[in-house]
Amino acid sequence: MACEMDEASVANHLRGASQNPPLESRNKIVFDWGSCPAPVFSRRKPSRTCLADIEQYFHQPPPQFLDLELAVCWILECLLKDDNYPSGLLQKLIREEPQLRLSETVLQQALEFLEQQGSISSYTQRCPSRGRPRRMLHLESNARGEAERLMQPWRSWLDSHRFALN
Numbered sequence: 350m351a352c353e354m355d356e357a358s359v360a361n362h363l364r365g366a367s368q369n370p371p372l373e374s375r376n377k378i379v380f381d382w383g384s385c386p387a388p389v390f391s392r393r394k395p396s397r398t399c400l401a402d403i404e405q406y407f408h409q410p411p412p413q414f415l416d417l418e419l420a421v422c423w424i425l426e427c428l429l430k431d432d433n434y435p436s437g438l439l440q441k442l443i444r445e446e447p448q449l450r451l452s453e454t455v456l457q458q459a460l461e462f463l464e465q466q467g468s469i470s471s472y473t474q475r476c477p478s479r480g481r482p483r484r485m486l487h488l489e490s491n492a493r494g495e496a497e498r499l500m501q502p503w504r505s506w507l508d509s510h511r512f513a514l515n
Contacts, residue, residue, distance in 0.1 A: 412450045413510065415442075420451055420459040422503035425496040428469065428488035435460065435484065446507070460486070468492035 415423060427433050427441060435456060442451050463469040468489055473482035488496060 410448070412448050415449060415451045415455065417455055417458055417462070419503075419506070420455050421462060422499055422506075423451065424456075424459055424463065424486075425468075425488065425499060426503060428486060429493065429496055429500070432485050432487045434474075434486065438486075446511075448511070466492070468496070 423442060424438060427438055433441070439451055439453070439456065442449055460469070464471075469492070470487050470489060471484050472487065474485045475482045
């Protein structure tokens with residue numbers, strides 16, 4: 350089977366007009382015996398090439414993603430202080446805890462969990478700088494006690510991981 354595009358053409362096509370190198374690493378994969386090898390983009394980092402690279406990993410560790418339980422604690426900590434909206438929670442995490450991340454999927458799962466528990470409710474609020482209203486999250490008063498009890502173990506975890514991640 351003949352290839353109509355060479356590897357460089359495929360790579361240029363996948364990159365589009367942008368001359369910036371992709372965030373992903375590029376690997377050549379042959380899918381079956383008769384197909385042409387094509388560059389496949391992956392978010393996986395290339396393997397370390399020397400011990401100094403591994404040492405650098407410890408000086409600049411990658412961000413740690415929160416799982417569901419930790420995401421629930423982060424949301425409760427934020428909502429104990431004030432009502433907020435989902436993307437505002439993500440922005441606040443990046444701003445206040447730069448070594449931690451929260452995926453939108455886990456955020457939505459955590460919000461659904463808290464809503465099912467009756468711990469949070471939501472309402473819409475118009476924002477002058479936006480066209481559509483925001484979905485604001487509110488911690489219910491009957492859930493404040495449980496949320497406050499979770500703050501001590503959450504902050505202990507956060508303190509121990511802050512040290513490890515910085």
